Amino acid sequence: MTLTGKLVRLRALEPADAEALHRWNEDSEVGRWMINGYPTSLAQVVKRCEERAPNTYGELALCVETLAERRPIGVIGLSGAEPESGRAWLDVYIGEPDFRGGGYGTDAVRVLCRYGFDQMRLHGISLWVVAENTGAIHVYRKLGFVEEGRQREAFRRDGKWYDQVLMGLLDGELVD
Template sequence: MLFESSRVRLRKMTKEDTDLYHTWRNDMEVMHSTNPSLDVYPVEATREFVDQVILGSQSAKCYIMMEKRNETPIGIISLIHIDYINRNAECIIDIGEKEFWGKGYGSEGLKLLMDYAFYEMNLHRVSLKVFSFNDRAIHLYKKMGFQEEGNSRESLFRDGKWFDIIHMGILQNEYFELQKSNI
């Protein structure tokens, strides 16, 4: 099945996921390496965000990553800013359950999303942004075939220091070539 790997299943995000997403969105340890603003959101703001931005958008596809063995929701993965004319999208991923960090679940979820983006949606390009201190994510993205395309220098202030936001992207033909070499 397209939305399953050996340990991960993606399912479409629903309104019922709002409270869980609210928990992840307000966990500063989770958001430290993915959210530029590090705001704490009231539940009403999260409900509005989920209704309008996640569920109400024609240019986004958001999925809850499920650990298959126990059907445990572990994070969210999305294609956002989908441009159907130019066949581009941006991808974001947050593993909200910290006990699943560093165990390959992000890699499995990202591969499922990339397969969907390139094989099913026929996108030409997928991009993402990553904070320069997030070595684990940068390693994963490079392993998946993303290339650095530039950066926004010192545009993020964390822990008393300035960091870059790195812009990365991968083209459909590059992804297909990488998949052939991994067979």
């Protein structure tokens, strides 16, 4: 099953995506506002991709591809979803530099949120974003996300502490 938007197609991650994932995770621009953990080798990423558990209601990770060329350009997912709460956490990044700022991330978030609300019957989707990541915040606001809270000095990068912003979107608030 794939999910299709105006610019992107979302599909399950495949072992063949490992090289791109490794390259993206090595890109300092991609990792600037992400919690990256420790350096990993290509072999470790390949192994993780090969052993990846299937997507479920609670953990959904998808590859973002361009619609026209079917070129992998990023990753998006929903995690922590539970039917009892009707809520999930969103994570997304566009790894290919040529596709950042061109509406691909916006389209991917819109498509996945629509799926979350319509198919998964979620009531809310939340995310954390570093306050200085103004480009991402702009995208989220454009789609209808609102600031719900702030965690002060919760993210450290390059010897400096940054606030994290909690943003949320409820069913019926997604801007198409």
